[in-house]
Amino acid sequence: DAKTTQPPSMDCAEGRAANLPCNHSTISGNEYVYWYRQIHSQGPQYIIHGLKNNETNEMASLIITEDRKSSTLILPHATLRDTAVYYCIVRVEGGKLIFGQGTELSVKP
Amino acid sequence: DTAVSQTPKYLVTQMGNDKSIKCEQNLGHDTMYWYKQDSKKFLKIMFSYNNKELIINETVPNRFSPKSPDKAHLNLHINSLELGDSAVYFCASRGPWGSPLHFGNGTRLTVT
Numbered sequence: 001d002a003k004t005t006q007p008p009s010m011d012c013a014e015g016r017a018a019n020l021p022c023n024h025s026t027i028s029g030n031e032y033v034y035w036y037r038q039i040h041s042q043g044p045q046y047i048i049h050g051l052k053n054n055e056t057n058e059m060a061s062l063i064i065t066e067d068r069k070s071s072t073l074i075l076p077h078a079t080l081r082d083t084a085v086y087y088c089i090v091r092v093e094g095g096k097l098i099f100g101q102g103t104e105l106s107v108k109p
Numbered sequence: 110d111t112a113v114s115q116t117p118k119y120l121v122t123q124m125g126n127d128k129s130i131k132c133e134q135n136l137g138h139d140t141m142y143w144y145k146q147d148s149k150k151f152l153k154i155m156f157s158y159n160n161k162e163l164i165i166n167e168t169v170p171n172r173f174s175p176k177s178p179d180k181a182h183l184n185l186h187i188n189s190l191e192l193g194d195s196a197v198y199f200c201a202s203r204g205p206w207g208s209p210l211h212f213g214n215g216t217r218l219t220v221t
Contacts, residue, residue, distance in 0.1 A: 043212035
């Protein structure tokens with residue numbers, strides 16, 4: 001069980017913000033939320049992770065709701081190179097990262 | 110600098126053969142993983158090693174045998190290859206608890 005639910009696909013216009021939602025309603029108090037992306041034929045690439053607070057790095061921002069049952073990954077100015085499958089993952093017991101189906105983001109000119 | 114490197118990138122072989130995939134990380138991480146991505150693009154964990162010791166072993170056929178000669182290397186040996194083993198295999202490593210995984214670029218295995 002992936003423990004996360006994401007829309008299968010989304011479109012975004014180039015230069016606009018891409019907001020990717022994720023539901024993780026069964027998350028435990030000490031479980032982190034991680035976001036990865038996989039560009040065609042490459043290995044998954046780490047983007048950002050968080051526990052309770054919102055996080056920002058050079059790639060993206062992560063907004064986690066106060067009850068921690070959902071989060072949103074924000075790519076502030078999407079480019080064509082951001083077209084990829086985005087995975088929202090909760091680390092389960094034992095340290096495993098279990099990937100779900102992810103959201104296929106298409107950034108269009 | 111390549112953080113997590115896998116060899117070979119492509120591997121084509123016949124059913125029944127035995128093959129190995131190598132993985133090395135230069136990040137100084139203690140924990141390494143093998144994941145399998147099938148044709149439906151699901152990424153499934155297979156194994157995890159911490160300091161050369163097996164800590165996660167999912168329900169993988171025993172034809173798959175990971176070997177960790179040191180904490181920077183985690184190789185995957187597959188005996189008696191079957192058509193269903195065709196997939197992309199990803200190696201990953203992780204630092205301290207809570208830190209993210211770093212993945213290699215995968216080995217595409219095709220069994221004919």
